[in-house]
Amino acid sequence: MAGRFAVLSAGFALVLLVLGGCRNEAAEREALMSAIDEYETAWATGDFLKVEGFFTEDAKRLHTEPYVWDRAEIKRYFEERAAQGAAAPQAAGEVDWKSGREYIEIRVEGDIAYDIFTTDRFKALHIWERQADGSWKIKYDMGMLNDPESE
Numbered sequence: 001m002a003g004r005f006a007v008l009s010a011g012f013a014l015v016l017l018v019l020g021g022c023r024n025e026a027a028e029r030e031a032l033m034s035a036i037d038e039y040e041t042a043w044a045t046g047d048f049l050k051v052e053g054f055f056t057e058d059a060k061r062l063h064t065e066p067y068v069w070d071r072a073e074i075k076r077y078f079e080e081r082a083a084q085g086a087a088a089p090q091a092a093g094e095v096d097w098k099s100g101r102e103y104i105e106i107r108v109e110g111d112i113a114y115d116i117f118t119t120d121r122f123k124a125l126h127i128w129e130r131q132a133d134g135s136w137k138i139k140y141d142m143g144m145l146n147d148p149e150s151e
Contacts, residue, residue: 028108032128035136036106036115044097046085052078054138056129061141074141112139121146 035054042050052075055061061069061077069077104116111130118124124143128136 025108028113028130029106031134032106032108032113032115032136035128036126039138040097046081048078048082052082055141056131056137056139059137059139059141063142064144118146 039051039054042048042054055071055074057071059071059074061074063069100119101117102119104118106115107113113128113130113136114125115128116123116125122143122145124141126138126142127140129139131137
């Protein structure tokens with residue numbers, strides 16, 4: 001009887017562990033989606049100082065031009081955009097950053113996650129890293145402009 005109880009207890013513990021893992025995955029994805037929404041809303045509303053804060057200390061930005069930016073260049077770029085008032089911050093409700101985007105995939109794998117999206121003009125991949133405080137920040141920001149189609 002004691003052996004049977006031990007097997008049932010171990011089985012019950014395994015079920016709790018699996019169910020707990022499912023809840024954690026959902027919570028991780030929800031936290032990532034919240035970070036994506038905050039980042040993209042800040043970008044769309046022109047709040048470039050807030051955008052800059054979404055990058056890790058060792059982040060890299062790899063886009064069509066220039067090819068690779070380190071963290072100092074990322075910071076300088078967004079601070080300059082904020083200082084120039086390239087797009088004066090607007091109320092978040094006035095901008096729908098999701099308009100015109102097609103998300104190919106959003107995935108969380110432990111402390112790393114990614115989102116891939118396209119627009120008519122652009123293809124992008126963000127690789128996110130979970131921080132010690134549980135927040136998500138961008139470690140790699142990669143993108144390229146779509147080439148115009150030849151007719």
